[in-house]
Amino acid sequence: MGTHLSIDEVALSQGELYTIVTNKKYKGKKGSLVAIIAGTKADQVIEHISKIDYQKRQFVKEITLDMANSMKLIAKKCFPKAIQVTDRFHVQKLALEALQEIRIKHRWEAMDMENQAIIKAKSENKTHIPQLLANGDSLKQLLARSRYLLYKSREKWTINQQERAQILFELYPEIKTAYYLAQQLRSIYNTNNDKNVAMLKLAHWYRKVEESGFKNFNIILNTITVNYQSILNYFDNRSTNAAAESFNAKIKAFRSQFRGVRKIDFFLFRLSNIFA
Template sequence: MDNYPISSKSLEKHYQIHGDHLGQQYKDHLSGYNQWEQKGHAQEWMLFPANLGPRLSIDETSLSNGELYTILTNKAAKGQKGILVAMVKGTKSETVIDVLLQIPKKLRNKVEEITLDMAGSMNQIAKRCFGKATKVIDRFHVQKLAYDALQEMCIKHRWDAINEETNAIDNARWEKKEYMPLRFENGDTKKQLLVRSRYLLFKSPNNWSDNQKVRAKILFAQYPDMRQAFGLTHSLRMIFSHTKDKGIALTKLARWYNDVSESGFNAFNTISATIYTHYKEILNFFENRCTNASAESFNAKLKSFRACLRGVKDITFFLFRVAKIYA
């Protein structure tokens, strides 16, 4: 039961056993849970210094009822046993630092690289606990800011379309006419066009289906600013995808920053300011092209495990199972 994240209930139909009884027997007698040395503080923190490696990821995840945990993982484990280095309740840098400083300094100084997002608390943790490691801001967090800015513009246009349709319906009712919305060549109304374009805006044009190509053509014809904003988002993605030299990446990001400034889009001001503030850590990505993908994958596994158990009633025992499987 320690090798796979399964529930005792899932064994009932295969082995004709009572799942709840098996689960209780496993917890009380078979698992070693009652002898677990970290049981007393597991809900607050778990620490596994032996799993430390030269390349780490630090991220946060919601474990149960929206409760956030900061998780430190070892990239070398590739999502398998040994990936979990530390798991600390909350995101306060002081709390996480106090736990990680329990790891001997000699081991912490062997960490060469740590990937993280742009949160100030994560930066503090990395700086204080792994002073000799290169900090790398995850490219996907940078790109997500661009996607969010693009979606913000799309949502604004959607509200305008909703208000326009509402006014047209009221006018038709006032004039005692039947309201007939304008439909484009693919059958979308203006409101539907904006809603259905959401997913194609996250993709490269090379990956658009034929229907999405038609929809994008209509969208960009109706909203030229969306074409320009999509171009900014796509060009940022291409910088991260195809640039391998750190110096060239610096030049391209500087040009991209200028393009954003010239566009005048308020929605993109946040990301341009963020890139300006964190450009050194962002550029470190182009040295080894490390991302937080392993941390995101581990977070997904935790959520899948939680879903398999249909929720978490005993958080400490759940964390024990997580430790047995991944630490």
């Protein structure tokens, strides 16, 4: 047991989920694994973690987690003195998913328009020639190929991505607005160390989201409001759940090395010997 823990879920075999608690101090090496419990039901996980001596659990100062209510309940019951920190990457992921939803909506519309144009051309015994944009993409291709550039900041775009983004933003201003909202949220996390300053900037970001009128971004606002305190706790020590995600990746690599998991109990025994 350490003072700074992470809690997350991992799929070991056939999509079966396990709750895993790791000690950040050991950075994925021997001593990292505190507990691994079958399932994600809060009651079951609490029952098993509670078997660890209460004095040791009381020693925990901080625990990073995602926004799942079950994880918050487990952390509250099992580590009562620990400050809960919502992982920043889960918050940013919500904003990026909302942005991609807007892009996908326009892509479906572009596909429908192209299909209708092809049907019309066939009915008139003509060959449909798609209209190409300045960079050589059709409208459908532009929206499909813009997926990855929307995940990145402007500074990391290649020359082709810069050209594609310029055309995309001219044709679809709402994608441009949503992209900058997602980037502003990332900037709040990247550039602020003071909780009060971050709180003020989040309030400004809230106002911009409300003005945008995007339904999916407003859902993010409600999610952030529910987890407001634990999200702000990030700015105390800038703690993330990256250690847990990294450990999950190690488990998956270990699993693939043995071509999957045949016997769960023996696999858990191996994990315990190596990482506990």
